[in-house]
Amino acid sequence: MEPDIFKVLSIILLTMLKFIAGPTLGFAGGFSLLNTILITITGMMCSVFLFTFLGDFLREKVFARFFKKKRRFTKRSRQFVTIWKKYGIVGVAALTPLIFTPIGGTILLSSMGTPKKTIIFVMLLSAIFWACFFSSIIHFFGMKILPEFMQ
Numbered sequence: 707m708e709p710d711i712f713k714v715l716s717i718i719l720l721t722m723l724k725f726i727a728g729p730t731l732g733f734a735g736g737f738s739l740l741n742t743i744l745i746t747i748t749g750m751m752c753s754v755f756l757f758t759f760l761g762d763f764l765r766e767k768v769f770a771r772f773f774k775k776k777r778r779f780t781k782r783s784r785q786f787v788t789i790w791k792k793y794g795i796v797g798v799a800a801l802t803p804l805i806f807t808p809i810g811g812t813i814l815l816s817s818m819g820t821p822k823k824t825i826i827f828v829m830l831l832s833a834i835f836w837a838c839f840f841s842s843i844i845h846f847f848g849m850k851i852l853p854e855f856m857q
Contacts, residue, residue: 713737714745721749722756725803725833729840739845746837747830753808754829761816786814795820799828803836 713735721728728746737745790798795815802811808829815825 717745718749718752721746722753722808724807725750725836726840728837729844732841733844733848739841742841742845743837746841747833750803750808750833750837751830754812754826754833757809757812758816758822758825761813790814790818795824795828799832802829802832803840
């Protein structure tokens with residue numbers, strides 16, 4: 707039982723950094739489709755909670771200490787603003803697993819002044835949808851393709 711706990715925790719930690727790690731590592735770890743979906747959602751939402759509620763503290767205390775203030779409008783920040791204006795809260799949440807990391811999407815929503823409850827709600831909906839989508843595809847194709855490679 708202990709190795710499964712370590713597998714789950716490591717997949718959750720990696721999913722906090724990159725969403726696609728959940729479905730791929732869940733399948734590779736031999737977890738069922740439902741467990742893979744739950745692990746993936748948990749990983750993304752841990753990241754969302756962490757950066758939603760500790761984002762101000764991290765920005766003011768930790769990042770300010772290690773990073774000097776740079777230009778305000780970089781090419782990357784302009785891209786974020788363009789995405790925000792074009793797609794809004796729901797669009798950013800929907801694009802988070804595809805383009806941004808869970809951390810990046812949460813920071814973008816927080817920095818644009820989105821209420822914390824709204825961030826958590828839309829990111830949860832996004833995590834549920836994309837976890838089901840990616841996990842199903844990976845499990846389906848993995849079960850079809852994997853036996854061919856084993857021969």
